[in-house]
Amino acid sequence: MATAELGAARLGPSRAMRRVVGAVTFLLPLLCLFLLWPVVTTAFDVNPRVFPGVGMVWAALVESVRDGSLFAHIGASLGRVLVGTALGILVAVPLGIAMGVSSGISTFLTPLFRFFSVLAGIAWIPIATLWFGYGFGAITFVIFNAVFFIVTYNTLLGVSAIPMRLRHAAASLGAGRRAMLTEVLLPGALPNIVTGIRTGLGFAWRGLIAAEMIATNVGLGYMLFVARDFYRTEVIVLGMIVIGALWLLIDRLLLAPLERATIERWGLVTRS
Template sequence: MGISRATAMFLTPLFRFFSVLAGIAWIPIATLWFGYGFGAIIFVIFNAVFFVVAYNTLLGVSTIPHSIRNAASSLGAGRWALLFHVLLPGALPNIVMGVRTGLGFAWRGLIAAEMIATNVGLGYMLFVARDFYRTEVIVLGMVLIGIIWLMIDRLILVPLERATIERWGMVRQS
């Protein structure tokens, strides 16, 4: 996508448009197409993640200078070598950033989809607690949602991002 200027110019507005749609915006169509259940949740999560990762990948590849691509090609790099030794390493920090952002969107979409499209999960717990005026359960659910996301972010995503930017020379290890 990022190699072809015409493709990038065509897809960029589409990816930007779909990237800003909140996961919750997909819930009505998800329940219409997949009914209430895990199919709808998977659809919501996929849409929350895919467009953000695809857009960041497009940006990552398109920001690699043409001189680097041309240098690799003139040194004999074929299509696969160019992909695995120039494009992927050059775009990887953007891809990881897209994954991290997309997973944040997916987490919010999951909680919202649980409220509407299923009868399980933390989102559903919040939704039911509202019906019974259980403010303490709602607050507990909100705290759990925040703690679980912080654990995912700090234990998995931050180390992945740090390793990626250190590995590909964007910062130096201290």
């Protein structure tokens, strides 16, 4: 015990160092790109109507933070994603498990859900705006269904991919229906569920931006699209950077670690 702690203590700083070095080498190329930007815009005297200078984007950032509009857009977009995704997962996981338990039912239904997960997301924008009108309902519906079909399909696949011998093992150790669900089916399908959420959220995010360009008056997509009407490229570029940064945060800080903590430790999947 004592030696192990000692070992950890000795490794501590060097591991922290390695992390810092890793972060720096990761950020360095982005920094170079960022430094190149003003050089190119001034050297070639780029028309701000085509591409903005760094100063202009910075000014747009300061202005939109000061009048609160940036946070209003971000809040609206994230709120829609949160509601749509949460609803989608809550409905999809139980449904997917229920359908996946029987191999007959799941092979029968697989083509159906494959078809619908192909359509999921953006293709529903026209009908969603017809059904719910322009606004929160239509956009949330598009996100919901991008998540719903893909997560259901993946849960279905996940449950039907659980080896029969694991279900047998649990049954012979005395697991009832409830325990079978919480101890075997749910954790067994979890890798696929997480992958499904990651893919579904990727589609949902795109669907969100597209839907906001068409069907609302607040949100990041709307911010971009309105700026286009006035040729305000600095607002567009600012919006793009915000969208990229938000997605990187969601994907790298929320989804990827979740995937690593479960799937890779359990040795269930070898994914990219």
